[in-house]
Amino acid sequence: MDTMQLSFYDVLRMVIAFVLIVSLVFINAIIMGYMERKMAAKIQRRWGPMEVGFQGWLQLILDGVKIIAKQLIVPKDADRTLFRMAPLLAFTPVVLPFLVLPFSKSLFGRDINLGLIFIIAVSSINVLSIFVAGWASNNKYSMFGSIRSVSQNIAYEIPILLSLLSVVLVTHTYSMQGIVAAQGSIWFCLVQPVACIIYLISATAETNRAPFDLPEAESELTAGYHTEYSGFGFSLFVIAEYANMFTVCAVATVLFFGGWHGPFSGEYLGALWFLLKVFLLMLIMVWVRWTYPRVRFDQLMNLAWKYLIPFSLVNLLLTALIVKCI
């Protein structure tokens, strides 16, 4: 049982990492909210927030202060306990994957040897929180939104797992640091291009972003699963969504785009490359959201079951064959 003993240094490291990570989640929500509104404005030939601070950069902070002061409404027929619990349940599991993300060679919370599995396992709790929110609201729009979200997430977990597995077959490790270290010479988006594309499409669906944002389709379902949430409950859902986006983009960066590798990436400076890649991927997700219309539900399911899963299975088998022959 030697491995179970934690020294004081390890505990201190975990506490500091957790504090930094929670603040990163909130800062990420502020930056991405601002970037989303600004990019939407640029795409629609508008200006976006302009008046509060230079180019409106304080807008999200003002929105946050306002939303804290809003009245919290619990509907009369709702399940009070579950209704209060759902935003916390949405927020907590999205913080945990940050603990195993390798920000740079020496900057990470903890490098466990099943890091990838840990991230996938923890981030699927998010679906449960969405379902709890829809169920507890006792509202037909919330219920429809959460049912859609559950079926969508179950369908898209499979291609995500299969495409990640084909990378793991190449690297022979689940450890995030190990996968990054294996990409010193060539990025895996060139070795596994099919897996990379399948992962990026499924990740967009997994985080409920447009064009797959059916759980909160505004034209049909008012606001989807968070229809009944006001004030900070609603903003916790939004923060969780942006943190989830960060997680899937970070996994894509680690597995396909070389992690912290880049020119001048020393022990700690690699974090800059890592964050640059992650935010570029997130900007692409925002770009896609404001460019493409929403798909229909049968199209969404057809895409997952008829195209993504067969292609990722074939990709996995081919990878296994090639790895075996070499």
Next chain:
Amino acid sequence: MKEIERYAQFLKDESEADSTELQGGAMNSFPLTEQVLKVCQANSLWPLTFGLACCAIEMMAAGMARIDMARYGAEVFRPSARQCDLLIVSGTVTKKMAPALMTLYEQMPYPKWVIAMGNCAISGGPFKVEDNYNVIEGVDRLIPVDVYVPGCPPRPEALIEGILKLQEKIAGKRHPWPQRKMKDAVKVHPIP
């Protein structure tokens, strides 16, 4: 009429409720926090996606490229009444729509504001005739209104002016945040 009795009941309930609780709770008990909060509320008014008639077209135009509500942080049109601060009554309120409108207003969390946009919402407009049998003559018979924007329909600039007036009402100053003055119309916010 049934809706007018409902409004009277709503006003009675509201006057009996704890007003500090509705207007931001404990954050209002300190003078500086109250001031900061008012500035924040004035600069992020999220409207409800709610269009009733032709004025709604002008409301959409106010959110589009030429006259951009987003500059004042008011572009986040929330579809759910639980997440918005501002109800823009844009158009004719018929007797059939009245209960739905009142429900939407009552579903909004405090603090909340209402803009009556266009002559129909203010007083019934062209429908205020002797033979009128189906139009509510003024939305202020149903819900409390903060700002009236006249016009048939009002131009998008008028709606922006209404939002600025609402900011003045909330924060007590016309420009609660030191905002750009429209001195040089060419240099300030040209269309990209």
